[in-house]
Amino acid sequence: PDLVTQRLLKAALAGDAPVAEADVKAYYEQNKGRYGVEEQRRASHILITPEGGDKAAARKKAEAALAAVKANPGDFAKIAKEQSKDPGSAAQGGDLGFFGKGMMVKPFEDVAFSLKQDEISGIVETDFGYHIIRLTEIKPAEVKPLAEVRTEIERELRTQQAQKRFAEAAEQFTNLTYEQ
Numbered sequence: 001p002d003l004v005t006q007r008l009l010k011a012a013l014a015g016d017a018p019v020a021e022a023d024v025k026a027y028y029e030q031n032k033g034r035y036g037v038e039e040q041r042r043a044s045h046i047l048i049t050p051e052g053g054d055k056a057a058a059r060k061k062a063e064a065a066l067a068a069v070k071a072n073p074g075d076f077a078k079i080a081k082e083q084s085k086d087p088g089s090a091a092q093g094g095d096l097g098f099f100g101k102g103m104m105v106k107p108f109e110d111v112a113f114s115l116k117q118d119e120i121s122g123i124v125e126t127d128f129g130y131h132i133i134r135l136t137e138i139k140p141a142e143v144k145p146l147a148e149v150r151t152e153i154e155r156e157l158r159t160q161q162a163q164k165r166f167a168e169a170a171e172q173f174t175n176l177t178y179e180q
Contacts (some may be wrong), residue, residue: 046065047131048085073134078093099112112135120133121134
């Protein structure tokens, strides 16, 4: 960089001033979403698809599967392996793994996020067919504590301060040049 730019940079970065505690806390509160993980859920499902477009027959199969699951909740995985038409999860007893909001079709997601742990839904219709959902685990939303992200916030605030000082120094230089 030329001599002028070097002087501006030196002025902008002079004295890496400490960041005020109030500024760190305010920044943390305003940006909590950056330091967390949204709630995630783990579910298993049994999917009955309409074969040949026969929705009535598929609905009857789903009702029979639901009755079997309600009678023996411990057999959910076994029933899923035998009856589910989901190629990705049937072999795993219907297990879909963890997912967050926006990862499943809306009707499925709405039910999955309304269930309590180990609760089994009624029949849920989506474009894929009829689902019976069992919620198996909930990972609550989590936000890293301020102590864990303090260094990162201080670095960000120092960068912002330096950019502000650089802009001010550049403006002063421009004014001085214009006056000369």
